Amino acid sequence: MEQLLGMDMGVDADRDVGILAAPRHAIPTQPPAILLTRSRQHLPECLGDAPADARSWTEMPRYHRLHRGHSTHQHLFVLTLTSGPPSEVVGRQLCVTREMVNDAFTRAIGQAGTRSIVYNASDSISIDAVGSLGEAIHATAQALARKLGLSRTQAAKDLALIPTEETEIGRVCPVHFRDGPPQPPCPVSKYRSYDGWCNNLQHPGWGASLTIIKRFVTAFYKDGLGIPLSSAQGNPLPNPREVSWFLHQDPRKHERFLTTMFVAWGQYIDHDIVNAIVVQDASRKDRSMKCCPDPSTPQKKNHPDCWNIDIDRRDPFYSKFGETCMNFVRSRPGVTFGCRLGPREQINEVTSYVDGSQVYGPTRSKANSLRSFKRGQLKVDSGILGATWKPLLPLRHENPDVGCSRSNDNSFCFDAGDGRANQQTLLMVMHTLFLRYHNDLAVKLSYVNPHWDDERLFQEARRIVIATIQHVTYNEFLPTLLGKKVMDTYGLTLEPRGYWRGYDPSWEAVVWSEFATAAFRVGHTFVPSEIHTYSYNHRFVEKWQLRDLFNKPWEMHKGGRLDNFALGMANQPADAYDSGVNVDLGNYLFQAAGKNFGHDLAARNIHRGRDHGLRGYVYYRRLCGLSPVADFADLYPIMQDNQTAYRFSQLYKDVRHIDLWSGIVSEKAIEGAAVGPTIACLIGNQFKDLRWGDRFWYENPGWPSSFSLPQLDEIRKVSLAGLVCEQGDHIAAIQRFPMQLPNYEWNRRVSCTTAEIPRMDLRKWKEVPRYPVVHPPGFLPPPGYV
Numbered sequence: 001m002e003q004l005l006g007m008d009m010g011v012d013a014d015r016d017v018g019i020l021a022a023p024r025h026a027i028p029t030q031p032p033a034i035l036l037t038r039s040r041q042h043l044p045e046c047l048g049d050a051p052a053d054a055r056s057w058t059e060m061p062r063y064h065r066l067h068r069g070h071s072t073h074q075h076l077f078v079l080t081l082t083s084g085p086p087s088e089v090v091g092r093q094l095c096v097t098r099e100m101v102n103d104a105f106t107r108a109i110g111q112a113g114t115r116s117i118v119y120n121a122s123d124s125i126s127i128d129a130v131g132s133l134g135e136a137i138h139a140t141a142q143a144l145a146r147k148l149g150l151s152r153t154q155a156a157k158d159l160a161l162i163p164t165e166e167t168e169i170g171r172v173c174p175v176h177f178r179d180g181p182p183q184p185p186c187p188v189s190k191y192r193s194y195d196g197w198c199n200n201l202q203h204p205g206w207g208a209s210l211t212i213i214k215r216f217v218t219a220f221y222k223d224g225l226g227i228p229l230s231s232a233q234g235n236p237l238p239n240p241r242e243v244s245w246f247l248h249q250d251p252r253k254h255e256r257f258l259t260t261m262f263v264a265w266g267q268y269i270d271h272d273i274v275n276a277i278v279v280q281d282a283s284r285k286d287r288s289m290k291c292c293p294d295p296s297t298p299q300k301k302n303h304p305d306c307w308n309i310d311i312d313r314r315d316p317f318y319s320k321f322g323e324t325c326m327n328f329v330r331s332r333p334g335v336t337f338g339c340r341l342g343p344r345e346q347i348n349e350v351t352s353y354v355d356g357s358q359v360y361g362p363t364r365s366k367a368n369s370l371r372s373f374k375r376g377q378l379k380v381d382s383g384i385l386g387a388t389w390k391p392l393l394p395l396r397h398e399n400p401d402v403g404c405s406r407s408n409d410n411s412f413c414f415d416a417g418d419g420r421a422n423q424q425t426l427l428m429v430m431h432t433l434f435l436r437y438h439n440d441l442a443v444k445l446s447y448v449n450p451h452w453d454d455e456r457l458f459q460e461a462r463r464i465v466i467a468t469i470q471h472v473t474y475n476e477f478l479p480t481l482l483g484k485k486v487m488d489t490y491g492l493t494l495e496p497r498g499y500w501r502g503y504d505p506s507w508e509a510v511v512w513s514e515f516a517t518a519a520f521r522v523g524h525t526f527v528p529s530e531i532h533t534y535s536y537n538h539r540f541v542e543k544w545q546l547r548d549l550f551n552k553p554w555e556m557h558k559g560g561r562l563d564n565f566a567l568g569m570a571n572q573p574a575d576a577y578d579s580g581v582n583v584d585l586g587n588y589l590f591q592a593a594g595k596n597f598g599h600d601l602a603a604r605n606i607h608r609g610r611d612h613g614l615r616g617y618v619y620y621r622r623l624c625g626l627s628p629v630a631d632f633a634d635l636y637p638i639m640q641d642n643q644t645a646y647r648f649s650q651l652y653k654d655v656r657h658i659d660l661w662s663g664i665v666s667e668k669a670i671e672g673a674a675v676g677p678t679i680a681c682l683i684g685n686q687f688k689d690l691r692w693g694d695r696f697w698y699e700n701p702g703w704p705s706s707f708s709l710p711q712l713d714e715i716r717k718v719s720l721a722g723l724v725c726e727q728g729d730h731i732a733a734i735q736r737f738p739m740q741l742p743n744y745e746w747n748r749r750v751s752c753t754t755a756e757i758p759r760m761d762l763r764k765w766k767e768v769p770r771y772p773v774v775h776p777p778g779f780l781p782p783p784g785y786v
């Protein structure tokens with residue numbers, strides 16, 4: 001095992017060295033280890049001398065019977081092994097019959113008790129339908145690999161070659177996951193679909209919600225298919241909580257330039273791009289699955305996807321509470337395009353595109369539930385605030401306990417396009433600002449175009465909101481995170497004027513696991529333990545412990561609080577980029593009422609990396625074309641300090657085992673950027689894809705969805721500063737770039753009304769109505785809007 005692990009997680013991938021260093025043109029594919037053929041000439045070999053493993057299949061006699069009576073090549077796939085560890089016979093042929101696949105699949109769905117869901121393939125796609133089909137396909141792959149005696153590498157790379165569309169799996173494969181151009185063809189509409197469907201006209205599912213999170217390189221599981229490498233006995237990996245404790249404690253340093261607004265934006269757009277679905281327990285009010293033993297309830301058999309993090313009895317923190325188990329549930333397996341067999345992949349609940357799915361939801365039904373269907377507005381809660389304060393997000397009455405710590409049955413969290421909106425207050429502030437922004441835009445557009453109906457106003461406002469999120473992300477956030485050089489290397493620099501002509505329909509704008517499960521989680525090191533609020537005069541007011549703000553958005557209901565938090569975000573420095581994660585995330589994450597401790601996010605990041613089958617840090621460093629790490633000694637020049645490098649050598653038996661997240665957040669930052677080189681490489685690649693592969697990208701010309709050049713110039717004026725000024729309640733001044741601390745030289749705090757914070761002129765959206773317009777009674781546009 002050790003040897004295998006070293007080999008595959010290590011630095012032997014010479015062929016791929018540096019492939020991520022510059023933007024890729026295609027994802028490299030491994031040469032297949034098994035060739036698939038159904039030509040007649042292969043049949044006799046396969047039939048005459050069926051390999052030992054194939055003979056052990058109960059289906060084989062049936063197969064032979066079929067052969068005598070009919071033309072059998074219809075039923076047979078011949079797999080020729082062409083590679084594998086030296087011990088395996090290259091060129092060996094395996095026979096896989098359609099019946100084998102069907103039987104394994106039928107057994108899998110029988111076991112999972114999901115027949116009804118899986119077989120209802122014409123249903124509109126739902127999380128449960130995708131999840132249960134994913135589980136059944138995964139179990140089928142495992143059964144087939146066992147029966148065919150495939151090695152780990154063969155199972156990982158080659159089961160996917162079986163044309164499942166010709167089996168029972170193909171019959172139930174939802175239309176969303178079928179290969180090939182869409183039937184009927186995708187409409188070329190002016191507005192995006194909510195679920196990202198048909199953004200790419202040839203591959204309608206690319207980047208769509210409920211499709212899988214892809215990978216830069218194939219997954220690495222113990223069995224090739226889904227069993228994660230763990231810290232259990234016999235396995236060489238260290239316990240994630242131990243890694244967290246020894247390597248990721250917070251040295252309590254601050255960034256010199258970055259604010260917590262930068263941190264909040266990072267999380268806000270992360271939630272636009274990805275949400276890996278974990279297995280849930282529908283019988284519980286909060287839907288979370290309880291996996292750790294509970295003394296108050298009799299021990300039930302654990303769900304196979306329970307995969308708790310063990311806590312050592314001597315743990316310096318948890319031992320005080322006698323806690324030895326951190327609840328952890330694996331991410332649910334998803335369905336690949338073509339419903340192919342292969343390694344376990346994870347489901348993205350949201351659209352990968354930067355398309356405001358956290359504002360509007362990743363499905364039409366979610367978007368509809370958030371709309372008021374009047375004048376293009378989203379629903380709001382104007383509750384207790386009255387005329388002095390602007391509206392808040394609507395309250396969520398459905399599933400009120402999911403992601404919400406309620407003190408009583410009458411308190412409700414907020415509803416937004418993304419289910420994680422209440423997770424902590426800074427994130428909630430972002431969601432609220434964007435809700436207000438949408439509604440404000442729709443109202444102003446109704447002044448410019450009084451003849452537009454609700455749908456038109458809603459979609460046009462949505463189009464501008466999405467363009468704003470894209471513009472602020474690529475104009476303010478990414479340059480701060482990555483620096484100019486990385487921006488240029490990966491094609492992320494925006495056009496200062498005119499259209500940008502980089503859209504490439506062969507580019508897949510999809511989220512990558514290495515980004516979601518590791519690189520972008522660098523955000524966790526920037527989060528401070530204490531959250532500061534500031535007054536309108538930009539003076540410190542009070543500090544909150546982050547742990548008191550998890551899933552409890554109650555402060556928002558108090559007038560002025562949103563402004564206090566927003567101003568705090570513009571003035572409080574972020575925690576430093578270092579390997580440290582603050583104690584509120586590291587010991588108290590989602591601390592439950594009545595408990596003195598919570599989860600450890602650093603340990604979860606590491607464990608999640610293993611759950612998702614990520615390879616070791618050293619492997620990705622090489623893919624990024626960075627200096628190779630063959631030994632622990634090679635870590636010293638590249639890590640933030642010698643102690644970190646030393647601790648890695650104490651914790652890990654082999655440098656190639658270092659978990660991706662742990663390694664990348666420990667690297668020294670590169671010049672001009674806030675993060676290290678491997679993170680910059682992985683994040684650069686990801687944001688390149690999300691720009692170059694998005695047909696609705698706001699700078700694109702020539703589509704019905706494209707903005708006119710005058711409109712595009714207006715969108716280029718939007719800024720986070722303008723947004724906070726306009727959508728805060730009474731904020732009067734802010735620095736020009738609120739993701740960076742104010743300073744007198746180039747980031748002065750200015751009045752919200754100055755020309756230094758320009759505003760969009762929506763008159764560029766004016767359309768001449770085809771019919772004379774009769775204004776509704778009471779219609780009174782503000783000056784300049786007619």
Ligand code: HEM
Nearest residue numbers: 263266267270274275276424516520521523524527604608
């Ligand atoms: C107080 C702030 C934050 C909290 C409480 C928080 C909490 C969490 C939690 C609980 C998870 C899931 C962990 C798991 O795998 O079980 C997660 C995932 C993640 N977080 Fe954070 N986070 C915060 C800030 C950030 C920031 C600032 C960023 C980025 C700049 C970020 C990026 C991510 C990403 C990319 C994921 C993976 C999402 C997925 O694949 O579904 N987070 N975070």
Ligand SMILES: [Ca+2]
Nearest residue numbers: 272351353357
């Ligand atoms: Ca999205």
